[in-house]
Amino acid sequence: DTAVSQTPKYLVTQMGNDKSIKCEQNLGHDTMYWYKQDSKKFLKIMFSYNNKELIINETVPNRFSPKSPDKAHLNLHINSLELGDSAVYFCASSQEGREAFFGQGTRLTVV
Amino acid sequence: QQQVKQSPQSLIVQKGGISIINCAYENTAFDYFPWYQQFPGKGPALLIAIRPDVSEKKEGRFTISFNKSAKQFSLHIMDSQPGDSATYFCAASRADYKLSFGAGTTVTVRA
Numbered sequence: 001d002t003a004v005s006q007t008p009k010y011l012v013t014q015m016g017n018d019k020s021i022k023c024e025q026n027l028g029h030d031t032m033y034w035y036k037q038d039s040k041k042f043l044k045i046m047f048s049y050n051n052k053e054l055i056i057n058e059t060v061p062n063r064f065s066p067k068s069p070d071k072a073h074l075n076l077h078i079n080s081l082e083l084g085d086s087a088v089y090f091c092a093s094s095q096e097g098r099e100a101f102f103g104q105g106t107r108l109t110v111v
Numbered sequence: 112q113q114q115v116k117q118s119p120q121s122l123i124v125q126k127g128g129i130s131i132i133n134c135a136y137e138n139t140a141f142d143y144f145p146w147y148q149q150f151p152g153k154g155p156a157l158l159i160a161i162r163p164d165v166s167e168k169k170e171g172r173f174t175i176s177f178n179k180s181a182k183q184f185s186l187h188i189m190d191s192q193p194g195d196s197a198t199y200f201c202a203a204s205r206a207d208y209k210l211s212f213g214a215g216t217t218v219t220v221r222a
Binding site: 031033040043056094098100101102 | 147153215217
């Protein structure tokens with residue numbers, strides 16, 4: 001019973017393509033997040049949704065667009081992928097913004 | 112701008128030794144301080160957390176010490192084991208649901 005699951009685990013794509021990463025949580029949490037982890041392992045928040053409403057939108061290129069169809073799902077769509085987008089993307093969820101539970105990550109490689 | 116500063120970047124400890132990781136913050140709006148453990152290829156997993164009205168919290172071999180006046184907190188791993196070899200992240204959150212992470216410390220426990 002995976003608490004936070006994201007797909008795919010690996011994604012290799014060419015520059016200029018559009019791709020999506022999907023995330024689902026079965027913990028009943030009210031808040032979901034997307035984090036980006038770079039090659040130095042630094043975790044940076046990108047977006048957060050609370051009850052399907054966008055509450056955090058960090059300085060992220062507008063090629064990145066999150067979508068939350070319901071409380072349990074948060075997807076990330078990326079347009080016109082660039083080499084610098086290569087990273088590991090983590091979905092997470094929490095209840096009232098406290099303990100965050102992370103998915104296993106999606107390693108995105110842009111070639 | 113990193114809101115939580117973490118040190119050291121890496122440390123090596125002998126089996127049975129004590130690992131100590133330090134973090135500092137500036138924003139007094141932070142009111143919840145979790146630590147996460149991340150193994151290669153996995154997502155960060157919540158290890159232990161503390162609120163600023165408590166000076167110390169212990170769970171098994173892991174202890175958080177918190178100094179509110181100095182705006183510092185630390186993780187002590189007692190009797191370190193090879194299985195503790197991982198990257199550890201301190202974090203801080205506040206009521207607006209934003210969870211900010213330190214840069215991470217890679218701990219290597221030598222048998």
